[in-house]
Amino acid sequence: MALAAILVLLPILYLSSHVIYNLWLHPLAKYPGPLLWRAFRFPSLLAMMRGEIPHRIQQLHENYGDVVRVAPEELSFLDPTAWRDIYSKGRDFVRPSQYKDQPPGKTASNLIACSESEHARLRKILAPGFSEKYAVDQEPFIQSYITKLFTKLDAKIDTTSDSTTIDIVEWINYLAFDLIADLTWGSSFGCLDGLTYHPWIQTVSQFKAAIIVGALKFYPWLYSLLMAITPPSALQPVMDMWQLTEQSVRKRASTPASTRPDLVGTMLSSESMTQEEMEVNAMMIVAAGSESVTTVLTGVINHLLRNPDKLATLVTTLRTTFPTEQDITGSALKSIPYLDAVLNEGMRLCPTIPDAMRRQVPAGGATVAGHVIPGGMVVAIPPFASYRAPRNFTHPTEFAPERWLPDNKGFERDSKIAFNPFSLGQHNCPGQNLAWLELRVILARLLWRYEVSIPPGVELPRWEEQGIWWFWDKKATPVRFQRVR
Ligand code: HEM
Numbered sequence: 001m002a003l004a005a006i007l008v009l010l011p012i013l014y015l016s017s018h019v020i021y022n023l024w025l026h027p028l029a030k031y032p033g034p035l036l037w038r039a040f041r042f043p044s045l046l047a048m049m050r051g052e053i054p055h056r057i058q059q060l061h062e063n064y065g066d067v068v069r070v071a072p073e074e075l076s077f078l079d080p081t082a083w084r085d086i087y088s089k090g091r092d093f094v095r096p097s098q099y100k101d102q103p104p105g106k107t108a109s110n111l112i113a114c115s116e117s118e119h120a121r122l123r124k125i126l127a128p129g130f131s132e133k134y135a136v137d138q139e140p141f142i143q144s145y146i147t148k149l150f151t152k153l154d155a156k157i158d159t160t161s162d163s164t165t166i167d168i169v170e171w172i173n174y175l176a177f178d179l180i181a182d183l184t185w186g187s188s189f190g191c192l193d194g195l196t197y198h199p200w201i202q203t204v205s206q207f208k209a210a211i212i213v214g215a216l217k218f219y220p221w222l223y224s225l226l227m228a229i230t231p232p233s234a235l236q237p238v239m240d241m242w243q244l245t246e247q248s249v250r251k252r253a254s255t256p257a258s259t260r261p262d263l264v265g266t267m268l269s270s271e272s273m274t275q276e277e278m279e280v281n282a283m284m285i286v287a288a289g290s291e292s293v294t295t296v297l298t299g300v301i302n303h304l305l306r307n308p309d310k311l312a313t314l315v316t317t318l319r320t321t322f323p324t325e326q327d328i329t330g331s332a333l334k335s336i337p338y339l340d341a342v343l344n345e346g347m348r349l350c351p352t353i354p355d356a357m358r359r360q361v362p363a364g365g366a367t368v369a370g371h372v373i374p375g376g377m378v379v380a381i382p383p384f385a386s387y388r389a390p391r392n393f394t395h396p397t398e399f400a401p402e403r404w405l406p407d408n409k410g411f412e413r414d415s416k417i418a419f420n421p422f423s424l425g426q427h428n429c430p431g432q433n434l435a436w437l438e439l440r441v442i443l444a445r446l447l448w449r450y451e452v453s454i455p456p457g458v459e460l461p462r463w464e465e466q467g468i469w470w471f472w473d474k475k476a477t478p479v480r481f482q483r484v485r
Pocket residue numbers: 111112123284285288289290292293296347352353357420421422423426427428429430431432434435439
């Protein structure tokens with residue numbers, strides 16, 4: 001009887017002391033947030049698993065202000081000065097261990113999961129492959145993949161209506177994955193050839209499952225249990241994905257004399273990476289450099305179709321600037337401010353990483369946006385909430401490329417420092433030169449060559465209503481394409 005009472009009382013005692021500590025005695029106790037979220041980690045994890053954490057954090061900022069406690073030891077900031085304090089002050093703020101994913105069975109350092117000293121070493125090795133000069137060398141490959149996409153699209157165009165309707169999410173994904181695989185390990189997935197996804201892509205895009213596994217890392221005994229009961233057959237697709245990655249990297253490595261401007265080439269010429277290091281980092285680069293490009297391009301096209309006046313301005317600018325499609329080059333596109341304005345506005349409303357980019361405060365504590373935060377706490381800027389916050393942007397939900405032009409009448413109050421689509425500091429996006437080149441050339445050639453419109457009877461998905469499991473769960477987006485020339 002006494003034992004039964006103890007067994008019942010102990011968990012109650014543990015829970016109540018946990019709640020009392022988190023709500024009243026915790027170093028973050030003074031920060032506002034919903035009671036359950038301040039007391040426990042699970043409400044934010046549940047929102048994450050439901051694909052709505054960025055939306056919930058946005059609401060919480062609307063209700064509680066600029067700094068919100070979104071978990072017992074986690075603060076979310078809207079103040080743009082937090083960007084500098086968290087992300088660009090050396091290497092002190094590190095990604096919390098629960099958000100560092102080491103691929104199953106792999107021990108080699110990869111950019112996301114390794115120590116800071118290993119990270120510095122890898123970034124130095126990879127830097128030449130991410131330079132602007134290297135991106136310029138890669139342009140012929142980019143142009144040829146776009147041409148391949150157009151050939152496929154033209155073949156689908158119905159001769160009677162002179163048009164066709166495609167799901168742009170699928171088609172841009174085919175292009176983005178084929179392209180980054182080729183630019184990384186020298187061969188594509190063949191998506192554009194067969195107009196279908198390769199199984200590698202389907203496996204790497206299992207973000208929902210990855211989020212659930214990630215959430216369990218907060219409860220180590222549950223995580224260990226899951227690992228123990230997962231049958232090896234459940235991991236087969238992941239094994240297949242690694243096999244293809246290994247084969248692709250090995251095949252590229254067997255032609256080391258090649259002068260192809262690809263990232264495995266950069267890794268090989270450093271002569272300082274192991275085979276497994278090359279594989280895990282190549283896989284990460286393909287994953288990071290594909291979906292992101294699709295997000296921005298499909299997000300931009302979705303918003304342009306809803307704003308025909310902005311679409312018309314961009315199309316007219318492109319068609320009057322470039323007499324032929326061959327004139328549309330990366331270097332020529334750098335002097336089209338309206339194109340960059342449209343792309344920046346797309347990245348503001350459809351950030352590729354909409355969820356908070358969490359970092360742990362260094363042991364000695366630190367000051368973030370004027371708040372002194374003890375060591376070990378987690379701090380973050382949530383791009384989705386921050387880019388749509390009225391404190392940072394005028395008419396924040398409006399698609400207004402003008403805000404990025406020198407003559408930004410009506411938007412002078414915008415806080416430009418609140419917008420960092422490629423993040424800042426040591427862990428910023430190394431692929432941004434290539435990303436800008438791809439985004440500019442693909443969008444410009446597409447709109448120069450085709451008239452795009454919403455097919456009759458179709459309602460485009462509302463971008464911000466889509467679920468987010470780390471990345472946007474992009475819904476099918478049918479778009480009508482008609483050849484203009
Ligand atoms: C529109 C396109 C892109 C956007 C907006 C974007 C944005 C970002 C952001 C915000 C981060 C920081 C993530 C964090 O700290 O949690 C990041 C990291 C990264 N991105 Fe990109 N990215 C894009 C395209 C690319 C491309 C094309 C590549 C590869 C060629 C790439 C490779 C990477 C890698 C490897 C990282 C990890 C960097 C590190 O931790 O050191 N990205 N990206």
